[in-house]
Amino acid sequence: MEAIKGIGVSSGIAIGRAVLLAETDGRTAFRTIPPAEVKSEISRMERSLADAKEQIVQIRNKMALRGGDEAARIFDFHIELLADQSLIGPIRNDITREFVVAEYAVSENFRKLADRFLEMGDSIFAQKAADVIDLERRLLSRLVGRTSERLATLEGPVIVIAHELTPSQTVELHRAHIVAFATDGGGLTGHTSILARALELPAVVGCGKVTTDIEDGDMVIVDGDGGVVIVRPDDGLLARYQLLAREAQHRQRVLRSDANQPSVTRDGMPISLLGNIEFPDEITTVLANGGMGVGLYRTEFLYLMSDLPPTEEDQLESYRKAIDLAAGRPLVIRTLDLGADKYTQEHLAEPERNPFLGLRSIRFCLANQEMFKTQLRALLRASAHGPIKIMLPLVTHVMELRQTRMILNDLSEELDEAGIPFDRNIPMGIMVETPAAALMARAFAHEARFFSIGTNDLIQYTLAVDRGNERVAGLYNAANPAVLALIKSVARTARHVGIDVSICGEIAGQPLFTPLLVGMGVRTLSMSPGQIPAVKRVVRGLEIEHCESLARRVGSFDSDRQVLLCLRDELRRIDPEALAGSEGG
Numbered sequence: 001m002e003a004i005k006g007i008g009v010s011s012g013i014a015i016g017r018a019v020l021l022a023e024t025d026g027r028t029a030f031r032t033i034p035p036a037e038v039k040s041e042i043s044r045m046e047r048s049l050a051d052a053k054e055q056i057v058q059i060r061n062k063m064a065l066r067g068g069d070e071a072a073r074i075f076d077f078h079i080e081l082l083a084d085q086s087l088i089g090p091i092r093n094d095i096t097r098e099f100v101v102a103e104y105a106v107s108e109n110f111r112k113l114a115d116r117f118l119e120m121g122d123s124i125f126a127q128k129a130a131d132v133i134d135l136e137r138r139l140l141s142r143l144v145g146r147t148s149e150r151l152a153t154l155e156g157p158v159i160v161i162a163h164e165l166t167p168s169q170t171v172e173l174h175r176a177h178i179v180a181f182a183t184d185g186g187g188l189t190g191h192t193s194i195l196a197r198a199l200e201l202p203a204v205v206g207c208g209k210v211t212t213d214i215e216d217g218d219m220v221i222v223d224g225d226g227g228v229v230i231v232r233p234d235d236g237l238l239a240r241y242q243l244l245a246r247e248a249q250h251r252q253r254v255l256r257s258d259a260n261q262p263s264v265t266r267d268g269m270p271i272s273l274l275g276n277i278e279f280p281d282e283i284t285t286v287l288a289n290g291g292m293g294v295g296l297y298r299t300e301f302l303y304l305m306s307d308l309p310p311t312e313e314d315q316l317e318s319y320r321k322a323i324d325l326a327a328g329r330p331l332v333i334r335t336l337d338l339g340a341d342k343y344t345q346e347h348l349a350e351p352e353r354n355p356f357l358g359l360r361s362i363r364f365c366l367a368n369q370e371m372f373k374t375q376l377r378a379l380l381r382a383s384a385h386g387p388i389k390i391m392l393p394l395v396t397h398v399m400e401l402r403q404t405r406m407i408l409n410d411l412s413e414e415l416d417e418a419g420i421p422f423d424r425n426i427p428m429g430i431m432v433e434t435p436a437a438a439l440m441a442r443a444f445a446h447e448a449r450f451f452s453i454g455t456n457d458l459i460q461y462t463l464a465v466d467r468g469n470e471r472v473a474g475l476y477n478a479a480n481p482a483v484l485a486l487i488k489s490v491a492r493t494a495r496h497v498g499i500d501v502s503i504c505g506e507i508a509g510q511p512l513f514t515p516l517l518v519g520m521g522v523r524t525l526s527m528s529p530g531q532i533p534a535v536k537r538v539v540r541g542l543e544i545e546h547c548e549s550l551a552r553r554v555g556s557f558d559s560d561r562q563v564l565l566c567l568r569d570e571l572r573r574i575d576p577e578a579l580a581g582s583e584g585g
């Protein structure tokens with residue numbers, strides 16, 4: 001038996017058999033196979049080549065149909081590579097003679113070829129290197145797909161173990177028999193963790209060594225509240241966790257049964273609780289959990305789920321679906337927040353050295369205006385079907401807001417000329433998720449109709465701590481007085497100027513912070529749907545005056561520790577059960 005400590009990022013306890021997924025994001029674990037499996041491993045590799053070829057031919061044909069002959073030619077190069085024996089031969093040899101797993105053989109040989117192109121040191125060859133890496137990723141994802149097909153043949157619930165999962169891989173894990181996952185890398189507010197919560201899959205990330213210490217088929221317990229993965233538990237521990245799992249499910253059922261209670265404090269102040277979603281369907285879950293609408297719709301997942309960028313019609317369809325499901329309730333749609341960890345750098349000819357400080361979010365959109373216009377047109381057209389608000393991510397400069405407005409005005413004129421209906425008064429707001437935006441909130445308040453504080457990024461940029469890096473996870477702390485001072489000041493500015501302010505970072509779904517945020521004057525919180533019932537229960541136990549005095553007290557502290565102790569005392573007083581839940585997650 002072994003207990004591996006990690007970061008509990010999605011609540012719940014799950015027990016099942018481990019399935020190791022080979023890595024597809026830059027690092028592929030070296031693993032060997034028994035000689036008897038060589039034949040099946042070769043045919044697994046060959047099937048992945050054939051599948052990838054079929055997929056690429058389809059993409060190439062679609063591109064050619066849209067008149068993108070140059071883009072279609074890129075895919076011809078991919079197809080040639082798949083048949084190139086100087087590349088495929090060594091992969092076959094590595095499996096047959098060295099007994100290495102197909103994923104490793106593919107990755108090694110593709111990387112070698114990419115390095116040879118890069119050494120040639122000219123931009124055409126750098127592009128070819130990027131193509132090779134792109135193809136490597138496609139093959140690896142086919143192979144991982146095959147691995148995940150094995151899941152269907154295993155008995156009972158399955159726990160996925162991986163070095164790291166990309167957001168789109170995480171979404172693919174959403175199958176009935178996959179009950180949890182654990183990864184070596186990752187942090188609390190990385191996008192994989194956010195998706196785990198959206199999919200209600202218990203998860204522990206940042207474990208460092210789950211892929212080395214766990215083998216396929218091992219019995220594993222994932223405790224998403226305690227942040228621990230237990231490998232090969234003995235019978236006593238297994239029975240204890242089975243009991244804990246039943247108790248946790250019961251608590252969740254009780255919370256859900258109260259979900260439709262009004263979200264008001266004891267002294268009658270309404271607090272609006274909204275959901276964060278990645279896909280329109282999730283609105284049903286938001287409402288079932290007692291949410292009153294959507295405070296953050298992360299539209300980039302439409303891009304991440306497909307090899308081809310979604311068309312204007314694809315986007316329009318998603319937004320219309322969201323509008324139908326929201327049925328007049330608040331629906332804040334955020335424009336594409338691509339870049340950093342939401343657009344793996346391998347897609348780029350020249351990966352950025354520091355993508356979190358690079359061309360991401362609104363910067364990426366303004367630098368790729370055709371793509372941005374496609375989304376804005378879809379949003380404008382969707383607005384004819386029901387109320388929406390548009391929100392811009394990672395704004396650091398008022399010019400970004402003005403430029404977006406100019407593009408929107410041009411598009412509105414085009415739609416007018418074409419006689420296409422749209423809402424002429426869509427409120428446009430910004431995410432406040434950089435210290436620059438927080439410090440200049442007053443200037444932004446003159447140009448934006450609302451603010452939504454994105455604490456996930458605000459914490460990482462204020463504290464200079466990568467939100468997805470397990471090595472600095474201990475420094476990533478929402479209770480840091482510098483972060484809290486920024487939130488307080490943005491809330492105060494918004495109140496003075498008279499614009500709405502909400503919080504949509506993960507802190508909004510943590511009951512520990514609810515009394516403090518309400519005390520700072522925040523009246524709208526947007527969170528993963530599953531977190532709404534627990535936060536609502538805390539809200540119903542609050543008194544505004546008391547929260548305000550708590551906020552004043554916390555404002556005088558200069559260490560995270562003091563803040564956390566004080567918030568824990570407060571929550572223990574209001575809702576001890578919520579405190580037990582927030583200790584782990």
Ligand code: PEP
Nearest residue numbers: 433454455456457504505
């Ligand atoms: C945030 O940064 O707090 C946020 C809500 O946006 P995302 O997690 O998508 O970066």
Ligand code: MG
Nearest residue numbers: 433454456457
């Ligand atoms: Mg963000």
